[in-house]
Amino acid sequence: MDTQHLHRGRLIDHLQLVVRDLPASKRFYTAVFDVLGIPLGGEADDYFWADELFVSTPGSEAALGELTGRHHLAFQARDEAMVQAFYEAALAAGGTDNGAPGERPYHPGYYGAFVLDPDGNNIEAVYHGPARRSAESVEVTF
Incomplete structure (x- = not known):
C-alpha cells in the first residue's frame, strides 16, 4: 500500500482523533492496522497516521489543545477471519469489548x-459478505 498516494473523489478525505495517551493509542491502532494490512504512514512525537486517519495529542499543532470526543470508525475487513483477528488484536492491545464478532442485523451478510x-x-471491523439468512428475516431499526 502506498502511504503517500492522494485519493480524489472520496466522501471523506481524512479524519483526526485527538487522544489523551498517544503511546496507548499507537499500541492499539498499530495492532489493529497490522491485522487489517494497513501500514503506518508516518509518526512524530505528537502524532501518527495511517491511510486517512491522523491521531495526535492535544498539544499537536493541528489539535488546538482539544480532545475530539467519542467517535465510531469502521474499518473494512476482507473476510470474517480478519474481523475475528481484529477483535483479538484490539483486545490484546488495550481495547475493551463493545460487541464480539458476529453477524449483525444492519443488512444481510454484515459481519x-x-x-x-x-x-x-x-472502533469496528466489518466484512460485507454473503447473507446467511434471507433478507426477509432481517429486521433493521434505527
Missing part, C-alpha cells in the same frame, strides 16, 4: 466486531 479504543472511541 462485524466492535472494540472501544483507549479513549472510548467505538
Whole structure:
C-alpha cells in the first residue's frame, strides 16, 4: 500500500482523533492496522497516521489543545477471519469489548466486531459478505 498516494473523489478525505495517551493509542491502532494490512504512514512525537486517519495529542499543532470526543470508525475487513483477528488484536492491545464478532442485523451478510479504543472511541471491523439468512428475516431499526 502506498502511504503517500492522494485519493480524489472520496466522501471523506481524512479524519483526526485527538487522544489523551498517544503511546496507548499507537499500541492499539498499530495492532489493529497490522491485522487489517494497513501500514503506518508516518509518526512524530505528537502524532501518527495511517491511510486517512491522523491521531495526535492535544498539544499537536493541528489539535488546538482539544480532545475530539467519542467517535465510531469502521474499518473494512476482507473476510470474517480478519474481523475475528481484529477483535483479538484490539483486545490484546488495550481495547475493551463493545460487541464480539458476529453477524449483525444492519443488512444481510454484515459481519462485524466492535472494540472501544483507549479513549472510548467505538472502533469496528466489518466484512460485507454473503447473507446467511434471507433478507426477509432481517429486521433493521434505527
